[in-house]
Amino acid sequence: MKTFLLPDLGEGLTDSEIVAWKVAEGDTVELNQPLADIETAKAVVELPSPYEGVIAKLHAGEGETVDVGAPLIDFDLGDDDGAAPAAGMTAAGMTDAAATTDAVATTDAPGPVGEEPDVVSAPASAPETNVAAQAEAVAADDKPEKISVLVGSVTVHGGKPTRSKRTWDVEPFERAALEHTQRRGPNRAMPPVRKLAKDRGIDLQSVRPSGADGLVTRADVEGAGTASAASAASALAAPASTREKVTGLRKHTAAAMTKSALTVPHAATFHQVDVTETLALAKSGDASFLALASRAILLAAKRWPEVTASFHADTNELERFAHVNLGIAVSTDRGLVVASVDQAETMDAAQLTAQIKDRAVRAREGKLSMEELTSSNITISNVGVFGVDGGIPILNPGESAIIALGAIRKLPWNHQGEIVLRDVCTVTVSFDHRVLDGREAAGFLADIAAVLERPALALAR
Amino acid sequence: MSITVPAPDPALAAGLDCPLTVLDLDGTRLPNELLDPHLTDIDEHALTNLYVDMVRVRRLDVEAFALTRQGHLVLWPPLLGQEAAQVGPARALGEKDWVFGSYREHGFALLRGADMGEFSRIWKAYAHSGWDPQEIRMAPSQIIIGAQSLHGVGYAMAAKMDGADEVALTAFGDGATSEGDVNEALVWAASFQAPVVFLCQNNQYAISEPVGLQSGVPLALRPTGFGIPSMRVDGNDVLAMHAAARIAIDRARTGGGPTFIEAVTYRRGPHTTTDDPKRYRDEAEVEAWTAKDPIERVERALARCGANMEAVRAEAKIRADQLAKEFRAACEHAEPPTADEIFDNVYAQPSRRLERQRLEHRAFVSSIEAKA
Numbered sequence: 001m002k003t004f005l006l007p008d009l010g011e012g013l014t015d016s017e018i019v020a021w022k023v024a025e026g027d028t029v030e031l032n033q034p035l036a037d038i039e040t041a042k043a044v045v046e047l048p049s050p051y052e053g054v055i056a057k058l059h060a061g062e063g064e065t066v067d068v069g070a071p072l073i074d075f076d077l078g079d080d081d082g083a084a085p086a087a088g089m090t091a092a093g094m095t096d097a098a099a100t101t102d103a104v105a106t107t108d109a110p111g112p113v114g115e116e117p118d119v120v121s122a123p124a125s126a127p128e129t130n131v132a133a134q135a136e137a138v139a140a141d142d143k144p145e146k147i148s149v150l151v152g153s154v155t156v157h158g159g160k161p162t163r164s165k166r167t168w169d170v171e172p173f174e175r176a177a178l179e180h181t182q183r184r185g186p187n188r189a190m191p192p193v194r195k196l197a198k199d200r201g202i203d204l205q206s207v208r209p210s211g212a213d214g215l216v217t218r219a220d221v222e223g224a225g226t227a228s229a230a231s232a233a234s235a236l237a238a239p240a241s242t243r244e245k246v247t248g249l250r251k252h253t254a255a256a257m258t259k260s261a262l263t264v265p266h267a268a269t270f271h272q273v274d275v276t277e278t279l280a281l282a283k284s285g286d287a288s289f290l291a292l293a294s295r296a297i298l299l300a301a302k303r304w305p306e307v308t309a310s311f312h313a314d315t316n317e318l319e320r321f322a323h324v325n326l327g328i329a330v331s332t333d334r335g336l337v338v339a340s341v342d343q344a345e346t347m348d349a350a351q352l353t354a355q356i357k358d359r360a361v362r363a364r365e366g367k368l369s370m371e372e373l374t375s376s377n378i379t380i381s382n383v384g385v386f387g388v389d390g391g392i393p394i395l396n397p398g399e400s401a402i403i404a405l406g407a408i409r410k411l412p413w414n415h416q417g418e419i420v421l422r423d424v425c426t427v428t429v430s431f432d433h434r435v436l437d438g439r440e441a442a443g444f445l446a447d448i449a450a451v452l453e454r455p456a457l458a459l460a461r
Numbered sequence: 462m463s464i465t466v467p468a469p470d471p472a473l474a475a476g477l478d479c480p481l482t483v484l485d486l487d488g489t490r491l492p493n494e495l496l497d498p499h500l501t502d503i504d505e506h507a508l509t510n511l512y513v514d515m516v517r518v519r520r521l522d523v524e525a526f527a528l529t530r531q532g533h534l535v536l537w538p539p540l541l542g543q544e545a546a547q548v549g550p551a552r553a554l555g556e557k558d559w560v561f562g563s564y565r566e567h568g569f570a571l572l573r574g575a576d577m578g579e580f581s582r583i584w585k586a587y588a589h590s591g592w593d594p595q596e597i598r599m600a601p602s603q604i605i606i607g608a609q610s611l612h613g614v615g616y617a618m619a620a621k622m623d624g625a626d627e628v629a630l631t632a633f634g635d636g637a638t639s640e641g642d643v644n645e646a647l648v649w650a651a652s653f654q655a656p657v658v659f660l661c662q663n664n665q666y667a668i669s670e671p672v673g674l675q676s677g678v679p680l681a682l683r684p685t686g687f688g689i690p691s692m693r694v695d696g697n698d699v700l701a702m703h704a705a706a707r708i709a710i711d712r713a714r715t716g717g718g719p720t721f722i723e724a725v726t727y728r729r730g731p732h733t734t735t736d737d738p739k740r741y742r743d744e745a746e747v748e749a750w751t752a753k754d755p756i757e758r759v760e761r762a763l764a765r766c767g768a769n770m771e772a773v774r775a776e777a778k779i780r781a782d783q784l785a786k787e788f789r790a791a792c793e794h795a796e797p798p799t800a801d802e803i804f805d806n807v808y809a810q811p812s813r814r815l816e817r818q819r820l821e822h823r824a825f826v827s828s829i830e831a832k833a
C-alpha cells in the first residue's frame with residue numbers, strides 16, 4: 001500500500017480543491033493516467049497517477065479542500081512490502097523538505113538506506129497567518145489579477161480571456177464556438193460563482209452551464225435562482241440546524257483572531273468624548289471625521305510611541321517602528337480586512353481622507369496589495385457605522401493597540417457648566433498588556449480625546 | 462550637413478512574408494532555394510534520427526510535467542510544440558560550439574548530453590545548474606529573460622579574439638526580444654561580427670502576452686535594423702530549422718558574423734506548471750497549432766519515403782520510454798543538497814572568511830543535533 005500525499009501544485013500553495021475524480025476506488029490505473037482535476041489558487045490542473053496499481057482509497061470527495069501534504073489517495077501496488085516500481089516515492093515538496101532537514105542533521109552519520117516509511121508524515125502545514133487570509137481577500141472576483149510565479153507572473157482574468165489583436169500570425173485561426181463543447185464530469189464554476197450558488201442554496205450540478213468549456217457562469221446561477229426559489233418554497237420544512245465548512249477569509253480571520261485572543265493579554269479602556277467641534281470641522285471642510293480622528297490618534301501616538309510597537313514573545317523583544325502605519329479595518333463581502341495607510345503620521349487630514357477612502361474602496365474590490373494588507377502597526381476600527389457605542393476589539397495580530405470609534409450620538413452633556421445636547425462618541429482602546437500598562441493606554445486615550453474635543457489643540461501638538 | 466537614416470533592409474531578412482518551410486503539413490518536400498543546398502545530405506536515415514530525437518524530447522517533457530504534478534519537481538516550463546525548433550538547431554551544432562539558452566531549452570540539454578540525474582536537480586530546486594556547463598558546452602538555464610544573449614555574444618567575441626573555432630548559439634523567446642539585453646547583444650554582435658547565432662523561438666506568448674503586443678513587425682525584421690541578417694523559419698519544421706541553423710552556424714564559423722533566426726512556433730502547454738493558459742487564449746488556437754505538430758509532419762514525410770513507420774515508431778517509443786524511466790528514477794532518487802554545499806560555489810577558490818563561516822555553520826548544526 002502506498003499513500004500519495006497532495007503535493008504543492010503551484011508555487012507555495014497550502015491547499016487545493018478536488019474538482020472531479022476520474023477514477024473510483026477499485027480501479028486499476030497506469031502510471032501517469034489522469035486521476036483527478038484539482039483546482040489550486042492558480043489553475044485547474046490534472047493529476048497524473050504517480051503509480052501503477054489499484055486505487056484502494058480516495059481520501060477526499062469532490063468539492064473538498066485538501067491541505068498540501070495530507071493523504072489524497074491510497075494505492076494498492078499488489079506488493080505488501082511496498083517495494084513496487086515507484087517505491088520510495090511519497091508526496092512532494094513536503095516530504096522532500098523533511099528529507100532535506102534530515103540530510104543536514106545526519107551529515108556525519110548517514111542513516112539506514114531504503115527504509116523509508118510508506119507514508120512520510122508531512123510536517124505541519126505552513127502557519128496560517130493573516131498573510132494567507134489576506135491573500136484571499138485580495139483575490140478579486142472578476143478583476144484582472146497579477147499572480148507572481150517563479151518564472152515571471154501571469155495576469156489572469158476571472159471572466160473571458162482577454163487579448164489584443166495579433167498582427168503576425170502565420171495564418172489567422174478560427175475560433176470554434178466553444179459553447180457547444182461537451183464536457184464530461186460534474187459541473188464546474190469559478191470560485192465566486194460557486195460562492196454565489198452556495199449563498200443562494202443552489203446546487204451547481206442542477207444548473208445548466210453556458211460558459212466556455214462547460215463552465216457554469218454567474219448568469220446561469222442567477223437564472224437558476226428564480227426556479228429553485230420556487231421549488232424551495234414547496235420543499236419540506238427546513239432542518240433545525242445546518243453546518244457548512246468555513247473557508248477562505250472567514251477561516252483565516254477565525255484563526256488570526258483565535259491566535260490573538262489566546263496569546264495576547266488584552267485589556268481595554270473607554271472614554272466618552274464630546275466630538276462636537278471635530279464633527280463640525282468635518283462637516284465644514286474636506287477632511288472626513290474618520291481622518292480627523294486618525295489625526296488625533298497619530299498625534300497621540302507621537303507622545304506614546306509604544307502603541308505602535310510589536311511584542312515578540314518568542315524572543316522576548318519589543319520591536320519599535322520608525323513610522324506609524326495606520327491600519328483601517330474594512331468590512332467587506334468576503335470578511336474583515338485591515339488595510340494600511342503607511343507613514344500616516346506624515347500626512348495631513350486631507351491626504352488621510354483620500355487614503356482612507358482609497359483603502360476602503362480597494363478593500364471592497366479586493367484590490368489591495370499584500371503589503372498594504374500586512375504592514376499596519378496600529379489599527380482603527382469605525383464600529384460606530386454599525387450603530388453601536390463600542391466594544392472590546394481584538395488586536396490585529398502583532399499590534400499593540402486598536403482604537404474603536406463608536407456611533408456619534410446627541411447626548412445631554414455638561415458643556416461649560418450647562419447641560420446641552422452635544423455630539424458624543426465613545427472611544428475604546430484595546431491594548432496588549434505586555435507592551436502597555438493602564439497608565440500609557442489611558443494617557444494615549446486621553447490625548448486622543450483631548451484633540452477630538454478641541455481640535456484646535458492639534459495646532460499645538 | 463545632412464544625415465541619412467537608413468531604414469531596416471528587408472532584403473537582409475528571408476521569410477518575412479511566409480516562414481521558410483521545406484516540409485509541408487502533409488509531409489511533402491517543398492523546394493526552397495535558400496535552404497535546399499544545406500539539406501543535400503539528409504536522407505531517410507538522417508530524418509529518422511531527427512524524428513527519434515523529437516520523440517525523446519517530447520517524452521522527457523511530458524514525463525517531467527507529470528512528475529511536477531506528482532510533487533517530484535517543483536516547477537516545469539513545458540516545450541510541447543517546440544521540439545523541432547530545438548532539435549533542428551541542436552543537431553546542426555558542432556561538438557565544440559556553445560549553447561546559451563533560457564529555462565525552456567530541455568531539447569538542447571538532452572541533445573547536448575546533459576545527465577538526466579543532474580538535469581532533474583534544477584527543477585527539484587536542488588541545484589543552480591543541472592549539468593557541468595564546460596562538459597556539455599551549454600550554459601546553465603537562464604531565468605533572467607534575455608540575459609543569456611549577452612553571455613552568448615560575449616563568449617563568441619572571446620572565441621573570435623582567441624581564434625578558436627567555436628560558435629555560440631543563444632536561444633531565447635519572443636518576449637525576450639523586448640528586453641534591453643537582447644538589443645544590446647545584437648549591437649555588440651554586429652559591431653564585433655561575433656560568431657554567434659541568435660535563435661528566437663517565437664512561441665507566440667510571453668507568459669500571457671501575445672507576441673502582437675511586443676512587436677508590430679515580424680521579429681525577424683528587428684535584427685536587420687542592427688545590420689544582422691535574419692531568417693523567419695517555420696519552427697515546426699525540423700528540416701527547415703536544421704537548414705537555417707546550418708546556414709547561420711556556417712556563416713559564423715567562416716567569419717561572416719551573427720545571424721538571427723526567428724522560429725515561428727507555438728507553446729501548446731502552459732507557460733509553466735503553475736500557469737493556466739485557458740485564461741488568456743482559446744482552445745481553438747491551440748488546436749490549430751496542434752494540427753501543425755512538428756513530429757507528425759516528419760512521420761508523414763518518412764511514410765512518404767517508404768519508411769516502415771511501425772518499426773520507426775516502435776523504436777522511437779522504446780527509446781523515449783527508456784529516457785522517461787531514467788528521468789523518473791533520477792528524480793526519485795536525487796539526494797537533496799546539504800546546507801554545507803551553499804559554501805562550495807560562492808568563489809572559485811575557497812576564502813578564509815567563507816571557510817570560517819562554514820565551520821561556524823557546522824558547529825551550529827551540530828549544537829542543535831546535540832540538544833535534539
Ligand SMILES: Cc1ncc(C[n+]2csc(CCOP(=O)(O)OP(=O)(O)O)c2C)c(N)n1
Binds near residue numbers: 563636638668732
Ligand atoms: C528580466 C526578466 N523580466 C521578467 C521576467 C519574468 N518572466 C519570466 S518568463 C517571462 C516571459 C518570457 O517570454 P518569452 O521570452 O517569449 O519566452 P517563453 O517563456 O515564451 O519561452 C517573463 C516576462 C524574468 N524572468 N526576467
Ligand SMILES: [Mg+2]
Binds near residue numbers: 664666667
Ligand atoms: Mg514566448
